[in-house]
Amino acid sequence: MRLRKKWWARPELEDSPLFVAKPHDYCGKWQEVFGNNNDIHLELGCGRGRFLSEKARLNPDINYIGIDLKDEVLIYTLKRVQEAEVNNARIAALNIQLIDGVFEKDEISKIYINFCNPWPKDRHKKRRLTHTKFLTEYKKFLKPGSEIWFKTDDVGLFEESIQYFNESSFEIIYLTYDLHNSDFKYNVVTEYESKFTELGMKTMFLIGKIK
Template sequence: MRLRKKEWAKPELEKDHKVVFNPLEHKEKWQDVFGNEYPIHVELGCGRGSFIAQLAERNPKINYIAVDIHPELLVYVLRKVNERDLDNVKMIPMYIEKIADVFGWDEVEKIYINFCNPWPNKRHHKRRLTHPNFLKAYKTFLKNKGEIWFKTDDAPLFADSLEYFQAEGFEDVYKTTDLHRSDFKGNIKTEYEEKFCEQGVKIKFAQFRKGV
């Protein structure tokens, strides 16, 4: 996705304490950043924030962290969070490849990966956020029995990802190739998901649990 650069986005982010520009300094201390002992959930790639803002509003006793490199997207996440007056969301502007440097062992209870780049070219598969290289990184900070929730419109990515998770020892909790016609309850649509639904695209969804 190519984003038009917005010169005002980063300065707006820098004015708000909800945006953390020095995340490596908080490794193993994220509950201190929030000022409570609530569980920590992380969204990797957050779009314009509709998903995480709704999630945080429904679950005030969970701490949420949205990770994305693009200030042009994070600024809209920040605005949605502030419009709802939510104090349980932080944002980190960074490349997801370095995510294992940010969180400590057993620090995160749940990870959300929604409509990530499918990187269809085989030589680029290692860039997929569900690739084993990333899953190994997530396991360094995901709690035992912690979960990863994954949504995509891309059938090849979904099929490959099921194999990736199995190879890395994750347990299947739930999976469907047509989320909106499944029996799964409590789904929150992302901006991309709304668009795909209008086009009649089936949404693939799976939950995975980290083994002990």
């Protein structure tokens, strides 16, 4: 679905201290952005911010960064974070393919990837956020022993992602093909997840840990 251009979105984002306009400028300095030394968790493709704002609300001693590409989406993320009245979340506009140089070695403690584009065609699979190309990039800034939490409703993407994690020297420490009927107790539901679970969608989930 093509988003209608919101010309007012970028000025409104830039008026907020919660928005980071030039994330590459803060490589190695993200703890200064938050004003503390707490662990930093990163959501890649934060959508409209339900997951990000709820995580920040539930875990005030952890800092959260949400990244997405479109101002038209991030403006809703900003409103969600503002409504949650949290000070441990920031948002940034970025093409995730350009994430190199945004974070320094060992700067991030956990990554969340929720319902990313499955890119089903073979020629597009390297664009998947769980592809070995990206997993190798993430390892440059994840702390040793860090985890990536990955959710999807696409079986093909999920099963090929299992291969990607194994090929990239991640240990899969949790895996389920039906998250909502599993024993996992720490799920925070996204907007997409809420909508399609009601339609009978099953959410697949895994945790990959750096060996």
